[in-house]
Structures are given as structure tokens and as C-alpha cells.
Amino acid sequence: MEIFWLLGIPLSGGIFLALWGCRKHAPEINALFSFLTLLAAALLTHRIIEQGPMMVGDGWFFIDSFNVFLVALTALVAFTTALFSRPYMRIEEEHGRLNDQRLRLYHASYQIFIAAMLLALTTNNMGILWVAMEAATLATVLLVSLYRTPASLEAAWKYFILCGVGIALALFGTILLYFAAEKILGSGGTALLWTHLNGVKAQLEPTVLSLAFVFLLVGYGTKVGLAPLHSWLPDAHAEGPTPVSAVLSGLLLNVALYAVMRSKVLVDGALGNDMAGNLMMGFGLLSVVLAAFLIKRQTDVKRMFAYSSIEHMGLITFAFGMGGAVANFAALLHMTMHSLTKSAIFFAVGHATQKAGTQLMDGIRGLIRTNPTIGWGLMLGTIAILGMPPFGVFASEFLIITTAMHEHPWATPFLLLALGVAFASIFGKVQPMVFGETELPKLPYQPALAPVFMHLGLVLMLGLFIPPYLAAWYRQAAHLLGG
């Protein structure tokens, strides 16, 4: 039941906001809908904790511990982002970068986007999963080009074409999956249901599935932002409005990776070797290293953190590729931590850029002098994302790196190199932004920093203490992914 609320609320929210337009309180309504979605997600989560995995809507939806925590995460970050975007967008309007119908578009597509992601997470049908992913892309394309600047249009175009092609390849993969499945499950609706496929995965035709996995990996991997398919990501993050960057890198990448993982489970079952795992490890390492070196060159703060998202996604993919209980656990943990931390960073960065009136880091100086909260938010967020304890990102990185050293020592030099370079680059660039002297003005509206510190607080807590039920989730999910 909750599932329909979960999907219905944001969908109707999207439609409503499209009609309501930019009258008074549109942002508040947006936040309200997100909040209701969060409630629904909480109820659903509660149900799952109570009753364990379940099918809904005669098998069309399947919720287990793997996707339910992503659902919860998505709803949460969506809500906080809505909170953040309220003052942020107002200030943007103040600065004359937006007008009313664009705000209408923004609010409507925001809700649609959330709905699409939740659908992608909860559906049991690999085909619908694909459809939802595509929908999520389409919903965000116009958000990326919201400012209608040449740069934003270019970014949106690249985003659309590259992800479109990627997603098309993913569809081909899905077709191949179906092609393999129908011989066992018979043609018709059930042949693409993940639960059914999971049941018979051992009998699926290996050659077809390996082929299918290549297409799925390249397809969804493009959306995850794995190098060398990542090219759209920095542009889209840098040119879109900050709330969009936050949800893109905090949520969309996770969902895409979720799709990859769902297919990996099947492929592993069918092939019985760790071909899929090795591919993912390769992609992961490449992404981590490449992103680390690209971070070094950045001058635009949002672009830099976009690359850092690529780096972390690479790390997560690498961990999933390693497989095993600890690595999967770590990867799931890292997913959570990265979403929370990175969105928090984007919130702080958003206000910082509004203060400075530029996204160039040379223009942003001495934040803690004029706006200590933004300054400390950015500083702590950066420290957290760089994997410094006691923040939770460290916990997952700790597990990932130690496991890597234990199981695949050959990979650790690359990790060491990349982490070092990334640390040097990011911290070296953020430090002068936060510290030092400045003459930046104050903001017209009170910035919404509650989300920042709420996220960071969560990350801090999870670094020192992971509640047992949460840990139990992660364990189940890790086990489900072949731990």
C-alpha cells in the first residue's frame, strides 16, 4: 500500500505544481510533497523492517533491504534538497537568473524526477527499471538547461545525447536479457521480473548474459559516470542549478548503480565466474584515478565536486566489483555516506557561489569570516568527503581499502595514488576558500544551512555508531548482492 503513496505523491505533486505554477508558496508546496514522500518512504521502510522483503502489486514491485534503504535515502535527500532549494531559488530569482515559468518547470520536473527514481528503485521489472531511468534523465535534462545560458544548454545537450545513447544500449542489454529469459520463463510479462530471473539465474544462457551485461554496464554505467563514459557529468553538475547538482550526484548516480547491481546479481548467477566483478573493478579503478587527476585541474568549484562524485562512484563500483560480504557492506555504506555528504557540500557550495557571485574558486575567499556557518559547513563537508574520520565516509573507505589490500593488493597503489592526489587537490583548493581574509557581501536571504549540518551530523553519527537495524539492513543487502 505504502508503495503507491510513495510513487503517487511525487507524481501528483509534479502534476499539481505544473498546474499551480509559480503562485505563492510553490517552494513550500514542493517541500511539503517531498516531506509526504519521505513519510511514505518511512512507513514502507518500517514495513520492510517488520516483515522483511515483499512483493507488491502482483509482482510488479519488489522491495527488499537493498532497495528500501536506497528508497529511504532518496526520499530523505529529496526532502532536504527541497528545503535547501527554497531560499536558494529565491536568491537566484533575486539575482535575475530565473523567472516564474522556469521555476514552475523546476518544481514540476523536480517531483517527476523523484517519482521516476523511486519507481526505478522499487520496480521488479527490468524493463520498467529501464523506462524509469530514461524518465529520470528526461526530467532532469530541462533542469540542467534551466538557466538557458549557452553553457547550460551545451551541458544539457551533452547530458541528453550521451545518457540517451547509454540508456539505449542499456535497453539493448535488457532485450538480450529478455531474450535469454523467455526460453526458461516463457515469453510474456513475467520474463523480465527480477525475482523470477533471480530464481532461475543459474539456467540462463551464459554467453547471452555476458553480452547483455556488457550492454547494461556500458548503458547504466554512463549514468553512474564511470570513466570513460563520464564526460557528461561534470558539465551537467557545473551548469545546472545547485539543487539539481545535489540530487544528480547524490541520488541519480546511486540509482543507476543500483540498476547495474541488479543485473550483476543475475549475471554472476548465470556465469558462475567473476567476469562482471572484474569489469566493475576495472571501471572503478579507472574512474578513481582519472577523476583524481582531473580534480587537480579544476577552477570551478561545482565542477570539482562533480569530479569528486565520479571518484567516489568509482570507489563504490570497485568495492562492488570486489564482492564479498565486507566489500559489499562497505560499498552500500559508502553510497549512503557519499549521497549525504556530497549533497551537503553542494548546499554549502551553492550559497558560497551565490555570495561570491561566481563559481570560480579564486573568487571565493575567507568564508568563515563573513558567513561562519557556510564556511564551516563547506570545510567539514570537504573533510568528510575526503575520508577523514570521525565522519562516516572514512568508515566505508577504511573497509574498502583494507579489504582491497587484503584481497587485491595490486589495486592499492592506484587507490593510494588517487586518494593522495584527490586529497591534495580538493583540500588545497577548499582551504583558501574557507580561511583567510575576504570582502564578500552577505546574502539577501538567510541561507538554509539546516540541511547541511543535518546531513553532516548524520554522517558523523554513522561514522561512530551505526544503529543495529541499519547495520542489519546493510548486511542483508550485502548478502543479497552475493556476499
Place this chain on the structure above:
Amino acid sequence: MMETLPLLPPDPVQWAWGVVLFWLALGFTALLLQGSPRLLSRLVFPLGALGALAIAGVGAAGLTLPISSIVLPIGLPDLPFHLRLDALSGFFMLLLGGAAFGITVYASGYFRSMAAGPLALLALWYHLFLAGMVMVLLADDAYAFMVAWEVMALSSYFLVTTDHKIPEIRSAGFLYLLIAHVGAVSLLLTFGVLQGGHGDYTFDTMRLAEMTPFWASVVYLLALFGFGAKAGLVPMHVWLPEAHPAAPSPVSALMSGVMLKTAIYGLLRVTFDLLNIQIGWWGTLALALGLITALYGVIFAAVQSDMKRLLAWSSIENIGVIIAAFGLTLIFYTDGKGALAALTLTALLYHALNHAFFKGLLFVGTGSVLHATGVRHMGHLGGLMRFMPWTAWLTLIGALAIAGLPPLNGFVSEWLLLQAFLLTPGLTQPYLNTVIPVAAATVALAAALAAYVMVKFFGVVFLGQPRDPALHEAHEAGWAERLGMLWLAAGCVLLGLFPAQVIDWLTPVVRLLVNQTLVNDGNWLMLAPVSAERASYAPLIFLVVVVGVLLLTFLWVRRVYHGRVRRSDPWDCGYPEQDARMQDSAEGFGQPIRQIFEVFMKVERETPDPFDRNPRYRGASLDKLWFILYEPIARVTDWLSQQAGRLQHGRIQWYLIYSFATLIFLLIFTTR
């Protein structure tokens, strides 16, 4: 938490945890006390000092009592924080508490003039720093250790950048944190190898893990790199001369006196406790690195002209000596010479303890000078002994101690170490017989140079005539500062006078690590590590004799001859225009050393030509390693990132080609 922590915990480890919590609470209450700076400096810091004292007590208890441990309800789900207090942690906690008490008492006076807001933050980081260090010593699983380790690094980074408006300080802090982080990652890898698999990271399982020599060596090298980066082992030392001067003096004192020792602790913990095989060449490596570090550090200390930078370099030297002792311990231990290993290990621990006290003392001394004059460059100081006698005399004790002069504490550890060299004949690896004399010579040379450095430091700063008229207004340090310095100085003296007792304390630690003990053949006032006719040293008698002779002479001279004294100008050699600027400058005093050891340095000189209207001379001796090691690394990374940037050049067609190529490649790769 209450059930694991009754109100009056019986276990020392629980006391320690309690103090950690107390410090954390103190730090965060400091944030609330932003309103009243008086309360901050007059209440928070003294309380923190009490905590340090308690930690020292706990450490002393930990030395004697059996191993105690608790498991906290925080941490990773499968891996709650394990805390454990054995003799090793106990000793280092004693060190920490002892030094930190004096330093914190000093700090309570030192920071009184600071603005409330920054002071509150500083108090928070300060106590987090202390707590982090204690947790490093207590941690009994990899995760807790790493968390504590990084908390320590992070809080000290924020302390270093307290005065973040100055760009140099920012870059110093950045360099510090960067190297600390790289070291930390290599420690992660260390534990990655050590772990039992399936995410079991407790030290207990690591102790049981059976290692092949290869993997054990990997662990050792990674640990040496990781901990060396924190300790300032050459060539990872570059952050140290930058960060220590940047930090406020009590912080420099903590970092140099205590934090560096946590790295030594970690090295000992991993090498002797967690690893259950040791290999001979490890020791040789450590010995070589340590000696190089010691020599390198003291040479550069001799040519510095910034007093805190000088002290930082001298810390590098002392760390080098300690690491050399560590190497010797390994050599002897793997060679089956347990007694010798015990001797060198004792020397190591003793020197660590000494360094905590005298380096802390010297740093806070420079702090008072800084407060009184606002000058760090020795070229503008001088003659302060007359304006701040307390600081001067107490600092003198520290200087003499670090110069390794009897009967102070620096001499004892040096003496023990040198004794170890004399006992080496009969090692199984013959090549060591050629290494040992050279090593001994290097240690002796470093010690002698340390004396040079200290004469320079004390002489230029406190003696002579003020090189700057403003110095005549220099005021003596406040009572809290004096108290802190007094405590540290007393530590230097007592540790020097009662070595026999100290060695008794060290016995459990030594037994724990090399399961052998150092028998003191002498009695309570005489130290005779091996046997009384082999070698002995009784500082107390020594002191009594010296003082006795001194008094006798004094009284005799007074008695027999008149004590008339006439004051006049110093003799100017018939050249009346002598003034204070004609004294040796700091650079001048270091000049011979620079001349002799110029190979290690990149010297930048700016000499005036004869016709300059206002001629000025500037000379800087820079660390050559920076230019031959670090800058190339930076260049290579730059180049690589440039190449990476090429991939991202805007044309969507190219991006499509990437996807296309990836797809084709994978298709071929998977279907062949």
C-alpha cells in the same frame, strides 16, 4: 554507556576513557563559553591540565597493573571500539600526561590575551587533540586506532591554522595535513595486510595472524612509511619545520613533544606487538634512516634563524636518534641478543620521555619570548636574560638537557644508547661490525652538533645585547606560564638525576616488547645497566660533587680574597662605534656549519654590492630534498593531470567515440 562505565570505574582503562570523555565535554563546553574569555583561559585549560595529570596517573597505573581492556558500544557494527591499556600504552600515556600537564598549565596563561571566539574554537581543538592522542594509545583495533589517529591529525591541523589569515600558515597547515593523510592511508594498507580477513580488525586477531616474511616486510615498510611521515623521518620530514613554527607555541610543544611520540608508539606496537616475526634487515634500514634523519635534522637546526624552526629541526634530529635506537633494538632482537635489545629499547623509551619534557619546555620558552617581543627571528632578539630571567634560566635547563649534558636527562638516554654500541661485538651478521662504529660516530656527532645548536639558540636569544631597542620593554612571563615551565624543567632535572628509578618503571614495557629486562646492577643512585664494572653513572653523586666543589671554590675565593667588583663598558678593542648589531647574527653563528655541510642545502644568498646605498644581506639555507624529491613529484602529477585533461576537450563526438570504443572493446573482450 552507563553499564560499561560505572561512576567509579575500577579499571585504569576506564579511567582513561573517562578522562577522554571529560576532555571532549570540556572542549564542547568551551564552545558555549564564547562569551567569557577569562573563564576559558582560567577554567577550561586548568581543568584540561588536571585531566592530563589524571592520564599520567593512569599511565603509571597501567605500567604496573595487569592489562585491562574494555569494549565501547560505538564504532562499526561488527567492530566496536576496543580499548586496551598495557604497559606500552601506559608508558606513553605517562609521557603524554606528564608533558601535557605542564604545557596545558602554561597554555592557560599563554592564551589569556586571545579573543573569545577563536579562543573557544582553539580550546575545542586543543582538547580534541589531547583526547585523540590518548585514544591512539588506547585503541586495540584498527578502526579505533585510525579514527583516533586522524582525529589527532585533524585537530592539530586546525590548531596549526589558528592564525589562518597568514598565507604561509595556511600552506604550512595544508602541507602538514596532506603528508599526515598520505601516511594515514599507508597505515590503512598496513592494517589491510594485518587483518584476519572477513572484516576482523581487532589487534588480538592480528597478533595471532601468521605472516610470510614477504608480507611481514610489506607491513613493516608500510608502517615505517606511515608512522615515519608522522614522526618526521627523512625524507617525509618537510612538513615539520613548516607546521611547528606556524602553530601557537603550546601547540608546537604538544605536537613536537607528544604527538611525534605517538608515531613511535605505533611503530613499536606494530613491529614488536602485532607482527610476530621480525627480520634483521628491517633494523638496519631503520638504523640508517634514523641516523640520516638525526644528522640531517641537527645540521639544518644549526643554520636556522627562526627560533621555532630551529627547534622543529632539532625535533627531527631527536626523532632520528629514537628511530636509530629502534633500528638497533630490531637488530639485536633478531640477532637473539635479548639483553642488548632491552638496553637499546630502554634508551629509546627514555629518550622519548626526555624529549617530551625538554622540547616541550623549549617550545613554551620560545612562546614566552614571542609573547614578550612578538619576534620569532633570532636576528632581532638578544639580551632577554636580563628582562625575563625566569624564562631564561628555565629555558637554559632545557637547552642544556637537549644538548645532552650531564647531569640532566638528555645525557642519560644518550649514555644508554652509546653503551649499547659498546656491547655490540659478536653480532652474527659480520657486516654489522662495520656499520656499528660508523653509527656510533654519527650519534656522537649529532649529539655534539646539538650542543652547538643549543649554544646558538640560547646565546643569540637570551644573551648578549638586545639587537632591537624595542626588546627593552620585554616583560617576564605570567605566573601560569612560569608554573608550566617550572614543571617541565623539574621533569628534565629529575629524569636526569634518578635514572635508576625511571628504568625500573620502564622494565614492564621492555619485558612486554622484547621479553627481556634490563637489570640495573647499581643501586638507587647509581645506574649500571649491564654490570657495575662495565659501566656506571651516578648523576646524583656527580651533581653533589660539582656543586660541592663549586661552593668550596666560591667560599674559598670569598674568604681568602676580597669580592670587589667594578662595572664598566665592555672592551671595544679601541673601536668606539661598537653596537648591538655587531654581535654574531643567527646566520653568522650557523655559518661554519653551513660552510661544512653545504652539500645538503640549497643556499640562497642576497649580497649587496659595494655601492649600495642601504646594503642588506640575506642568506637562506633551504632543504635540498624539497627540490630534488618533492618538486619533481609535483611536476609529474601536474603533467599527468594535464594529459587527463586532454581527454575532456568538449567535442561531443569524441565523447561518443569514447562510449563506442568502450562498448566495442568490452564486446570483444568478453566474447573472445
Place this chain on the structure above:
Amino acid sequence: MSTGILLQLAQTLLAILLAPLLMGWVNQCRAWLQGRSAPPITQPYRTLRKLFHKDAVIAHNASPLFRFAPYMIFACMALAAGIVPTLANDLPFSPAADVIALVGIFALARVFLALAAMDIGSSFGTLGARREMLVSFLAEPALLMVFFTASLISHSTELPIIVQTLAHREFAIYPSLAFAAVAFWMISVAENARIPVDNPTTHLELTMIHEAMILEYSARHLALIEWAVALKLFTYSALGIALFLPWGIAAQGDIAALPLALVAMVAKLAIGGAALSFLEAISAKVRLFRAPEFLGTAFLLAVLGMLIHFLLEV
């Protein structure tokens, strides 16, 4: 034991009293060798007496350290003299400080002298202090290495026991000791501010080291320092004797051997002093920046001696 204490005191006092005599003897020899009419051998005593009677003149800005230093230095030298066996080698004090501590004592005295020299802040004082430290940072480890060679042979760092083993047991030739002896000679020349490193009689600021440091001292302070210097020379000579020609020093507790020991000592000192002055007379003072090379050689020789011991004699 009680005899030991007595002997200890006697020896120390003897050293303190005889030291200026040795100084006088050396000066006398040198005067002769240089063809000058020599001052009487008791000249140093007269100088000391004169100095003690004078009024002390002290710079305005002299700190207490300045006035404290001479006593400290004198005390250090007395202690040093006390632990070096000159006549007999049961010295109850000597366990309190072995050879390493002895080096420490010399260092302590040197550091105080250097600090006192810097205290006034005249350009000479700092100059002298710097040069002194420059000389010492090579001489000190070299001296230590010399001692190490000896103690490696005798398995002890206690001077009496070293002497015991070297003198009172069957004779053996130690090539390492030869190196050590040469090194020790060079070191003691440097440490006692003699030619070719320093010239005790010069006041030319280009060359002087020791004199530059004590330039500001006068009267009783100067006297104490001069006396300490003489004592240092005496101690070094005694050390050289104890290490390299220890025969004749009375063994543990046979009082009978003492007179012989006394005679032997006086003779050795006389010869040693003459030799010193002879070498001084025939060699020229080196430039200051040759001094590190000179001492570096000494250092190398000492280390070489130790190496040779490790390679040949273990």
C-alpha cells in the same frame, strides 16, 4: 674504602695543585725551544695570585651567568681531574662518571664558557664562542670514539678498569690503539687551544678562539678560568697517559706502589709536556677553516681505530 676516599681526595688536590706547574713547564720548554729566556716554572702560580688579588671589572650588561660560569667551569674540571687515574686507580668517585660522562663534563664546561662569552655581546665573545663550538663539535665525538676503542678492548667504560686491563695484565699490542693515540693527540691539542688549532698567547682576533671568549674576564674570574685551563691540560695529559702508557699507575689498594707511581707520573708528564711544546714549536698555526679538516682527520682516525678493533681484534 676509607683509604680509597683519602686517595681520591689526595689525587684530586694533587691534580689541582700540580696543574699550573705543568702549564709552567710547557711554557718554559717552549720558550727554550724558541730560543727565548724562559719564565720561571712557577710563573703560572704568580699570575693566578696576582689575578686573585685584583678588583674584578665586569661589563654593565653582564648577567649572573657571566659571573657564575668561571666557578662552574672550575668545578667541572676539578671533577674531571678527580675521575682520571693519575697515581692509583681505586677511585671511589669514578663509578659516578665513566668516560662518556667525562666527555659530558668537558662539554658542560665548554658550553658554559661559550655562553658566558656570548653574554656580554661584544663581537669578540660571540666570535670566540662560535669558533670554540666549531672546534668542539668535531673534537668531542672524536674523543668519544677514542674512548670507545679503549673501552671495547677493556670491555668497560670505567677509567680505572680500562687502566687496570691495559696496564696490569699480560701485554698485548692493539693496532687500534695506535690510531686512537694519534687521534687523541690531535684532539687534545685542539681542546687545549694549542697550536696548530689555536694559539694560547695570541690576542689577534683573526686567529684567537679561546682568548676571544675570555676577553671580558678579569681578576678572580679570569684566574679561575686560567686555572681551569691548566687543569684541563693536566687532565688530558693524565688521560693520555692512562690510556696509552698506563704502566706505573698503582693497582687497586697497594699503597706501596704509590711513591713509584708518583715518580712515574711526574716523569711522564714532564716528557709529555716537553713533547707538546716541541710539536707546538715546530708546527705553524693553521687557518681557521683548516681547523675542521684537522679535526675531521682526528675524527676519522678515531673511527678507523674503532673499525679496526671490530675487524681485527674481536
Place this chain on the structure above:
Amino acid sequence: MALAYHLQIVNLLAALLLLISFAMLSQRRVVGLVTLFAWQGAALALSTAIVAWSTGQHHLYYSAAMTLGLKVIAMPWYFYRLVKKLDVNRVVEPMINIPTTMLIGIVLVIFSFNLALPISEMSGTVTRSTLGIAMAIVLLAFLMMITRTKAIPQVIGFLAMENGLFFAATSATYGMPLVVELGVALDVLVGVFVLGIFIFQIRETFDSLDLKHMEKLKEK
């Protein structure tokens, strides 16, 4: 035994589709491209209908109808309007010259046939051999997207790729479940709609649809 002739027709249509994709690859004019795209859609619809008839899978009729409606009528018409409105119908040289493109295309076709061969062996459907052709069409469309430097041709390449996928879905596997197909169709529709908006935005911002104006975002 020889295949039943309706299957032969399907194979023929498959060949036709492949031919059309090659033609698109070599087509320089946008309008011509749109026409070819329409023809491809038509062939696709026809083959789908035949498969539906021969295998009696009725939902495939819906797919055929959708294809006809969307890809043969709606989209081409829409593109014609666009091209006329924006007046972008002039000869454009692709990034790589035509013969080379052709050669690469042939290589791709061989490659995808080899790739599909082992799979087609085990396929239960009668029209198994078409899978290779479908893959070839996808890859060729991909190639076309790479080579085109203008916005609209790139989009058409994208849609041609969709065609290939659709052909794979219908002829190789008798179509996906209906929900999925509906979803796919919906997405394509929305996608094209969004694209339309986009192309106007691009046009009014850069007053040209040449992609070389959109190479600003890069690493300096």
C-alpha cells in the same frame, strides 16, 4: 528445408533496414535523412506486423501500429516542420568522410554478425538471424551519431538507434512485454518532444544548430 516465405519477407525487410541505415550513413542532406528515417520506420512496422501475424502474438500489432504512428508519420512530419522552420537543410560534411564511414560500417556489420552468431544458434524464435542485423543497425546508428556535426542529424541517428533496438525486440524476441513497450514508446515520444524544445532553445541561443558552437565546456 526452406523457410516459410513470410519469414523470408522478414529477413528481406531486415536486409532492407540494414540498407537504409547505410543510406542514412551516407546521406548528406537533412531532409533526405528524415525521409530515410521514415522509410526505416515503415519497414520496421511492416516486419513487426508480419512477425505478429506469423506468430500470433497480438500485442505486436499494437507495437506495429505505434511504430507506424510515431516513427513513420508523427516524427518525420515534425522534423520536416522543424527543418523548414529553422531552414537547416543544406549539405553538411560529416566529421569523417563518407567512404571511410562506409568501410567502418561494413566492419561493424561483420563484427556484429559474428557477435550474434552463437546466440542465434540457440534462439528459439524462427527469425533468429535478425538479431545480428539489429545489432548492426544499432552500431551503425551509433556511428552516424558520432560522425554528424549538426544537432538534427544526431537526433535522427539517436532515433535510428531506437529503431534498431525495436527491431531486435520484435523480430528476435517477439517483442517485450506490452507495458515495457508502451513505456519505451512513451519515453521516445517525450524524448523527441524535449528534443524539440531543446533544438529551439539551442537555435535561439546560438542561432545555428551547428554542434561546433557547443564545445566550450572542457578542461583548459
